[in-house]
Amino acid sequence: MLTDLREKSQNFLVYILFGILIFVFIFFFGPQADGCQPNAPTPRAISGWAATVNGEDISVREVNLAVYREKQFNDAFPDEPSAIAQLSRSATQQLIEQTILAQQARKMGITVSEEDITKYIVSERNVPDRWLFRDRKGRIAVKDFRAILTGSLGVSPEVYRHSKKRELTIRRYLDFLVSTVKVSDAEIKLEFDRKSRSWNLEYVNFSPEAHKASIAAPAADDIAAFKNDKKDDIKAYYDKNIADYKRDKEVKVSRVLIRKPKDKGDTAGIAKAKAKTLELHAKAKTEGANFGAIAKESSEGWFKTRGDGGDMGWQTSKRPGYKVFATLARGQISDIQEESGWFYFVKATDIKPALDKTLDNVTDEIANTLIVNASAAKSAKQQAAERLAAAKTTGSLATVKAPVATGDAAAETDTQAAAPAETPTPKNDVQTTGLIKENRGEWAEIPGIGKSELLASSLSKLSMENPLHPAVIEAEGQFFIVKLKERIEPKKEEFEKEKADLKANLMAKRAYELFGDWNQVLFGLNGRRQQAKRGALLADLRKGSNIKVNDAVFAARTKPTAPKAPAPASPDTK
Template sequence: MLQDIRSASRSGWTYIMVGVLIVVFAVFFGAPLDGCGSATQRALVAKVGGEDLHTDDVNIIYNRTFGGQRTVDESQIQSQQAVALRALLMIHVMAEKAEELGLRVSDDELQAYIKDPLNNFEFLYAYGQSGSFDGPFYKAYVQNQLRTPLPKYEDFKRRELLARKYVSLLEAQIQASEWEIRELHKVRNESVTFEYIKLDPETLMDAIQVSDEEVTAFLAENKEVVEKYYTDNKADYEDAEEVRLRRIFILKPGEAEGDDKREEAAKKFATAKTRVESENFADVAGELTEDFAKEKQGLMDWSTLENLDQNIAKAIADAKVGDVREVETDFAYMLVKVEERKEAKVTPLSEVERDIAGTILKTQKVDAEIKRMADALLAAAGSQTDLQAALDSLKPAAGEDGVRPESPWDALSVAVAQDVTLEGQDLSALLGRPMPGLGRPWDMIPGIGKSKELALDVFKLTEAEPLAKKVYQVTGSSFIVRLKSKQEATDEKLAETRDELALEIRGTKISQLLGSWPALFSRPISNFGEPVTKYGPVLEQMLKDAIEDKTVRLFEANYPAATRITTPPEEAPEIAGLEQLVQ
């Protein structure tokens, strides 16, 4: 049927090149693997509808994906087989769906598809960079690299093209709604500028004082609270053992520097060992050591054993003050002398209980003062034109001498959040994989922190009612917020960007619903080299249903990797929600 594809050739030279390139594949990419057993062990792997799938069907995807890898790990091989089998099942289930809808693939379509370098993965990698079809090479590549008969391969490509048609039908049904377009337009083009006052406990700590009498009274009434604080923070009152060392450090030359240099270093180290037996260690270190401490005659700073080079720590573990230990690593010869040692120490509660009581009492006073100040600020802001006027109104008046006394209000200031939008910065989408900590979530407000409540509430403020009616708590601090200006999302701007927004929303929905479906028709490997094991909730549900209703039957006894074909239930995301749009 497709004989012209198989026999097309430019010249006899092609036949020579076929043999050469097969050798090249074997040398540089590894001999093709029969991921499903040898050709003489052809076994039934699965049934999809009325069609049998054998090991040589799985070979097509297995070898174009993992054929260049060499592994003897049975578990890894089975994982790779499961990836290839899952992709094969997906393709055949979608092909079945396509046929149920009356879709077909003509011989002309198949021939064009196989020759298409943009859609046929094997063409892209098998025929080199010439961009022209080569019949003999095509035949040799399928039989020798993919390890499958040519008719079997061409039947697979027909099913693959049917599956592509079905995906195209699914994609065509996914569109951006008017609400989604307007909501994304609003999220992207509506912005607010607002002023705020931050009441930070750490900032106010210096402005709040506690007296000795208050500490004494608090300690008398709260012994158990102090003891619990001490127990919960025991590590803060423990000092690890520390040592101060002096060392002679002689660098070992690398092999590239030659035997003479290495021998010279060894002799220098031997000389150092001899001299420290009769001379002052510090004098010898000042003359011979080659490290940063030469000017200090090899004297090093105090350090815990944990922070030392572990070769040194192990050598001096039982050494007394004055002892010298010899240490050799891959990079240096060392003589290490213990100059001083400080034993590990635990500060008893009796020595720190007043400090702890003062810390707890001060924290309680700061928290109470912040609540009082925040409530006063909110009340004052309701009758003032801006937050600075509200803050100034609460500061003590100047005395007769014209000097205003200091107060906790002096620790506060007004800040401005400029042009804040609800559009985040999602680097996970840009990089094609989850990237926790990268990008800016939509509810991360510059200068304030992450607060979904505040991020949404500032957009509800208006020129008529610019003051937020509550005190917001964000990462341990209190905030008073007032709107300064608001930029509305206009219909004129929407008209200019409507098509772009619709395309973006549609692309996001396709990605969320259908997942990494293009990998089915190339290699089921992500951009980061990881196997694709899930293809989005729509396709996963399709495979799950096919297995449950017996459209797909797996023969696990014939093919152990089939036991790894799992389809955990996954709900489709709510595409049109605000959080999905802005994130």
């Protein structure tokens, strides 16, 4: 009986294993998923070539795959032939860089199996494609593998697997490189100290602007002498402030915008959007109408809630739509304008007339300004120096100098009976910076004060025993006196708690410096790829590669195609 049971159990296990084998064969090698065939033809066998890297081809269909991916996942996908051609070129450059790294990975002995590729395709790392192979509940569902690929990405399974093989090879190579990044304990401790050490400062600002009202107007002789001696200074001021002397008419506008349907063939939807725009335009031109309220209530543009409603701010000749705006007078509403994606109209809420003042026209004006500015700065600096001297005596930035009696007032004071002296009320002009960390992004930038390398380099010298900075600080045209209010030093027990996280962050930072944002550069969509940081490794490898680009395949086209392979183009090593 035991023998019968043993035989039956073995037969049962055989049936289960046989069933699993059948399922795996159908799932990965059946007609619905024949792209998983390891012996499928190479992409070039069924497509033209877009580029070669050190003798290795990149097929047109691989470029098309990247373009289709943009179409699938990028809401702003262009539909103009020229834009698609440009996107195809960008995708080719991305594939070139992928190929360079894949070649380097193979030299390092990194390989991937067919099973590895299959697992990668449905893994979390296959971004953004993974969403194509999941149902609405997020479960893996690839029974229609071929249909998903041809319908969503425009490629066959064999081309897709070829692409993912290269991608997985690169990821393993870069994972290995990142794992070799090291940081020392001394570096970790230094990072902790810079992160934990901070200062809080008190300061008083002495602005030259506050002194201008008390500066006497320069005499004509002074202006003439300044013009003669300071010609370069006058020219530099004119160039720096050229917008105050030369500018086109500027118009401040508010806008009402109604969007068209995304489908350009939806004529009924476009007509409806136009009718709505006409209705709002008529309403806005009604006497007494509140344009801003109409914009807030009905506009579909980005500016609908800004300002009083629809406020786009000041428009210059460099802004789109300026030709329309420049024709308007203050309070005037434009005709309805049409763009590819919307209808709109604007109201001119304010006008800055055009200016055209030459340097000769304003030389006297600038000389006057610079003389007054210099006098005001001198007065502000003197006031700061006086307050600093008082602070060195009293230890307080808020100390004010007691008024000194002179002449008759002094004599009158002497004859009066002695009375308790009133303590002067300190000026309420002392401000604080808040905590300034040693590892701040902008080293010379001090909150509330501005950029000052002198003050930034002096922070480590300030202590609670000697808190007062010994000199007047000049920063961005202002003058300051500064005193340490609080200093926070690193704590050893906190270092032990944070050491592991600091080490990981330092390793990631160093990897970023070496390899850049490789995930976006190599696998990201076009917009993010263009903004991502490129590491030194990729740039060095590219310089040493033999790259050829087949320019003939990038003619403007409305959708990706796979033309026949033309003759090789001249090398492109950019």
